[in-house]
Amino acid sequence: MSKAAAKIAARIRVKPGTKPALKKINQRDVDFLGAEKDVRAAFDEDVVAIDKLQDHMFSDGTKSLLVILQGMDTSGKDGTIRGVFSKTSPLGMSVHGFKKPSELELAHDFLWRVHAECPRHGSIGIFNRSHYEDVLVGKVRKLAPKDVIEQRYEQINNFEKLLVQSDTTILKFMLHISKKEQGERLQERLDDPTKNWKFNPSDLEDRGLWDDYQAAYEVALARCSTDHAPWYVVPADRKWARNAIIAAIVRDTLENMGLKYPKMPWKPSDFKID
Amino acid sequence: MSKAAAKIAARIRVKPGTKPALKKINQRDVDFLGAEKDVRAAFDEDVVAIDKLQDHMFSDGTKSLLVILQGMDTSGKDGTIRGVFSKTSPLGMSVHGFKKPSELELAHDFLWRVHAECPRHGSIGIFNRSHYEDVLVGKVRKLAPKDVIEQRYEQINNFEKLLVQSDTTILKFMLHISKKEQGERLQERLDDPTKNWKFNPSDLEDRGLWDDYQAAYEVALARCSTDHAPWYVVPADRKWARNAIIAAIVRDTLENMGLKYPKMPWKPSDFKID
Numbered sequence: 182m183s184k185a186a187a188k189i190a191a192r193i194r195v196k197p198g199t200k201p202a203l204k205k206i207n208q209r210d211v212d213f214l215g216a217e218k219d220v221r222a223a224f225d226e227d228v229v230a231i232d233k234l235q236d237h238m239f240s241d242g243t244k245s246l247l248v249i250l251q252g253m254d255t256s257g258k259d260g261t262i263r264g265v266f267s268k269t270s271p272l273g274m275s276v277h278g279f280k281k282p283s284e285l286e287l288a289h290d291f292l293w294r295v296h297a298e299c300p301r302h303g304s305i306g307i308f309n310r311s312h313y314e315d316v317l318v319g320k321v322r323k324l325a326p327k328d329v330i331e332q333r334y335e336q337i338n339n340f341e342k343l344l345v346q347s348d349t350t351i352l353k354f355m356l357h358i359s360k361k362e363q364g365e366r367l368q369e370r371l372d373d374p375t376k377n378w379k380f381n382p383s384d385l386e387d388r389g390l391w392d393d394y395q396a397a398y399e400v401a402l403a404r405c406s407t408d409h410a411p412w413y414v415v416p417a418d419r420k421w422a423r424n425a426i427i428a429a430i431v432r433d434t435l436e437n438m439g440l441k442y443p444k445m446p447w448k449p450s451d452f453k454i455d
Numbered sequence: 456m457s458k459a460a461a462k463i464a465a466r467i468r469v470k471p472g473t474k475p476a477l478k479k480i481n482q483r484d485v486d487f488l489g490a491e492k493d494v495r496a497a498f499d500e501d502v503v504a505i506d507k508l509q510d511h512m513f514s515d516g517t518k519s520l521l522v523i524l525q526g527m528d529t530s531g532k533d534g535t536i537r538g539v540f541s542k543t544s545p546l547g548m549s550v551h552g553f554k555k556p557s558e559l560e561l562a563h564d565f566l567w568r569v570h571a572e573c574p575r576h577g578s579i580g581i582f583n584r585s586h587y588e589d590v591l592v593g594k595v596r597k598l599a600p601k602d603v604i605e606q607r608y609e610q611i612n613n614f615e616k617l618l619v620q621s622d623t624t625i626l627k628f629m630l631h632i633s634k635k636e637q638g639e640r641l642q643e644r645l646d647d648p649t650k651n652w653k654f655n656p657s658d659l660e661d662r663g664l665w666d667d668y669q670a671a672y673e674v675a676l677a678r679c680s681t682d683h684a685p686w687y688v689v690p691a692d693r694k695w696a697r698n699a700i701i702a703a704i705v706r707d708t709l710e711n712m713g714l715k716y717p718k719m720p721w722k723p724s725d726f727k728i729d
Binding site for chain 2: 240242259262263266267268269270271272273274275276307309364367368371372374375377378379380382385388442443445447449452454455
């Protein structure tokens with residue numbers, strides 16, 4: 182692991198078995214990253230490296246990477262995908278946004294629709310929201326009985342373990358923004374006619390439940406940050422810092438997956454092309 | 456339509472009701488595009504424009520674009536995706552490669568698995584190979600009875616018409632390479648250890664059936680280039696020209712789809728953010 186990425190990762194990883202105090206994590210303080218100019222330069226290199234690594238992963242064909250993005254409305258899930266994977270070929274990538282479940286999806290266990298979207302070997306899958314919604318909005322809005330919600334943390338851990346044991350590496354990022362920053366971003370969506378479509382009146386209801394959501398996040402992070410699939414809390418008020426942190430960790434993770442070109446059952450000299 | 460793109464499109468479009476003579480189309484002659492330097496500059500602008508347009512399409516949310524790529528082995532399907540969509544965010548894009556059908560897929564009609572992968576409104580879908588394999592390899596290798604293959608052209612046209620009538624624009628590109636160029640590219644896959652994984656011994660069998668494939672392509676292009684979903688034959692021996700042609704047509708198509716920001720059922724002044 183590169184020293185810089187390791188330092189960042191160690192700092193923002195939720196240590197398994199501990200409960201993060203989200204209120205104590207400053208969403209705007211990113212001084213630990215170093216000078217903004219240097220951070221941006223490193224980011225530019227990282228996104229190019231991610232493309233090359235993804236290409237290598239595609240040829241390797243035996244492993245996959247699942248990137249899970251969670252965060253309050255406007256926390257920058259879309260922007261992260263656009264930023265971090267801006268140079269990555271869509272070949273061998275998939276993005277899936279999980280919205281309110283359909284009737285068919287609700288007629289199954291909550292992991293059914295998630296399992297179906299997991300990335301195939303050789304590819305990177307990105308979840309824009311995920312099964313964690315079922316212990317976040319599910320809990321805050323009481324969409325399921327308490328004991329059902331309670332069971333889900335273990336179910337999630339077991340499910341993620343299955344994926345990891347099946348050669349999928351999992352990275353989970355909580356984009357941690359401040360309520361103040363969210364207010365500004367929501368206002369911007371109202372002020373800019375080309376952003377109106379991103380505004381959903383129900384976002385204001387969720388904003389009204391801010392503290393409940395933060396509490397639900399703390400429980401989810403505490404119970405589901407595991408050695409096999411850790412959670413990272415990303416200070417996300419500054420978009421450039423958010424993207425740089427995630428790109429550094431994604432790049433480093435890919436570099437440490439031991440990607441190889443597959444061994445072919447033939448020698449090049451076996452063939453002659455006419 | 457931009458004048459340059461319109462000229463290119465008109466030149467390489469297979470006019471509905473006509474049969475192209477693939478042998479008479481020079482895979483290497485791209486002088487009609489102009490000077491290479493200018494073509495490359497236009498391409499660089501086009502890929503950036505495609506990203507912006509795709510973003511707009513995502514917010515519009517009512518229309519989709521389906522790009523179908525077909526061509527002999529090594530014709531550059533992967534490279535086209537990597538090149539033309541190199542700057543496009545994976546958000547609102549999907550790529551699907553159609554391989555040899557699975558048992559489950561074979562237990563359905565040949566369009567079943569294809570329909571399932573069609574892009575949702577607001578997104579661009581790319582097919583790396585497609586239902587046309589069923590009238591190409593299907594025909595050459597006699598994977599289905601003659602009369603079944605015969606039916607497929609109309610089935611394809613009807614299927615594509617359904618998509619178009621449901622607000623999906625379809626672009627179909629045949630990447631037309633010469634047998635000589637294919638020979639060089641296959642040899643390169645043997646010579647470069649990091650490309651060995653791309654080489655499949657069965658590619659040589661298909662190479663041996665070159666003329667049969669070209670004939671099957673001619674029939675497919677003749678019968679399935681329609682007003683609603685035209686085929687384009689792209690001279691593909693030179694990668695930079697291939698990418699530039701496709702990028703120009705994709706950009707132009709997106710620009711002419713009449714994308715709009717959705718009308719919201721509220722006024723921004725309805726809301727106050729605390």
